[in-house]
Amino acid sequence: MRISSRRGAIGHVGALALAAAFSVWSCAAPKPRPGVGPSPSAVAPSNFELSAYEVVVTPEDDTLEYVAVFVDGQLKGRTEVAAKSRPKLWRGMLPEGNHPMRFEVWDSTDGVSGVQRPDDLQPRERFIRIVPGQKTGVVLKLYDRGRRHLFSFTREPE
């Protein structure tokens, strides 16, 4: 019993040490790139939803990609990694008001990491209004091999 208590105490101390080390490492480590950041939970409450997809010409073009979401110049998250033609979602809770938003498209070869597309192939930043009591939906359609894009908006009661 004593032995097991000691083992348990050692176990707690070890866990605390590991947590502290992880905390130090977390602070020291650079901020995750948009390409490798975690996807937000799909079940969290949200008042904004981005759905992004791309029109591809051939099945060979239907490679992996994801979209990083910047609001007011800050990275808020990214969509899951999926085939270009598949709608990729990001949902979030954003403060009310008119916000400049930028959606960065990243190509992924391994489904984890990504390569940011050149600036001239990125959708331009634009303001999107978050209205109280309403859920704002944005559909981003990329086409013409990613050279052109189209936004469409929806608003529904939360």
Next chain:
Amino acid sequence: MTRRILPFVLGAALFAACSPTVQEHEPNNDFAHANPLPPNGRVEGAISSPDDVDWYQVTIGRESGVLNLHVGGIREVDFVISFRNRDRLELKRIDETGVGGDEQALDLGVTRGEYYVVLSNKNPRANNPAQKYVLSAKLESSAARELEPNDTPLTASRLEVNGVTRGHYYPTTNLLAQDLDQAEEDWFRIQVDRAGVFALSLDLSGVPNVDPDMEVYDLNGYKLKEVGGGGVGEGARLKDFGIRAPAQYFLRLRTRGRRMGNPEVGYEILSELRPYDGRTELEPNDQRTDATPFDRDWLTGHVAPAGDVDWYRVNAATGPKQILRAELSALPGLDLVLTVSDDLGAPLLVVDNGGKENPEVLTGIGAANATYYLVVSEKTGKAADDRNAYTLAKTLLPWQPGLEWEPNDSTATAQAFKVGESVDGYLAPKGDVDFYEFNVYQKGTVVFELTGLINVRWSAELFDQDNRLIHSLTAAKTGEPLSCDRDLDPGTYWLKLQAADLNQNNVRDKYTLRLGVR
């Protein structure tokens, strides 16, 4: 008329004088009793009864040749000439005239050996055994000649490449076809054995009383090009038909009207085959998949026949963003239109600034790592010009920040730019609308300045991000600049520029748009 017929008459008289004449010996009603007919001679015979049939055997003593036959008409007799090979297989049947008329078979292709000429009468009431007919034959060289029968691709004659090929629109009807009323056709084989890309031009001479139609087919029997329709007595031209040799094509000649023909005046097909130098269109280029590669700075082409559409492929996949410019020269009597299409053939921009006999200018369209198509057509689709060529010139210039990027004709394709910057652009072609999108990050007074353009009375509209029109203004008159300032909240805005009269445009001068903040 007399001048035209005189040489023929004199020639026939001379031929008659020099040709050996033999007499028909009955019975010659079947091939076993066929009388000899010298290949350069004539025979005198008679139609002893309405159902009398006279067989003659022609022996060809040279490797190849062209045999012409002529029988002079006699009273009450309606002649039919049948030409058969050594196996008595009927190759050609001629029945162009009625009772008392001459009949002639022209351009019969022959090789060494025996052939049969069968002369019969079609009039059941014929009763003229006393009057002699004269059947004459003349053998000529087969070089560069039509060789009848050449009524199908399988029996096509060889077309003299880089030379002149001669033939006749005669007879007018193919009596051996399943459809007894089928018009005569002449088929030629175009054979190019030397490997390479070539441009073939065909010039078909005009023939009195004939409205010709000239078509090119591939080996699968697919029609690739058709020219003609210039009218009776006119010729036809096919310019710069693209050939990726070694290759074989077929040429079909026929008339546009029923029973059109001319036994006296033949046609000539002048062909010119030259290595392709990238300076001309390559027909057929009537659709995207057949587009002529446009690799050089300029090339020439023809809008012919009426309704012709010429596609050119411009490959802009050479690196950074570029601006594609193009100029299309004018053609007399034609209103040309220049269309720019994307790599899938969808039109991006239609340039139709000028009217008839005016050039067209594409002031610039953004080209980024893609294939584009320039399409030349005639506006009405009813006019053509196979004599005069248009010149289409293009340039690809590197795009720089501060230049307009077409297409920017809608909010979806609006060109982004920042407050504090300027952009130079064209308000062209006719009907052009330019959208610019900008963000205002802090509430302030935005100053908007637009330089004046000759031939343009400016109209501008400002929309907010919810597509609400929040401001509009129009220049006092044509050529005047436009400016205003406006207090704007943070947000995304679109500025729409256009001419107050959508027919106004300016392909020569650029405008400058400046946005500042105060």
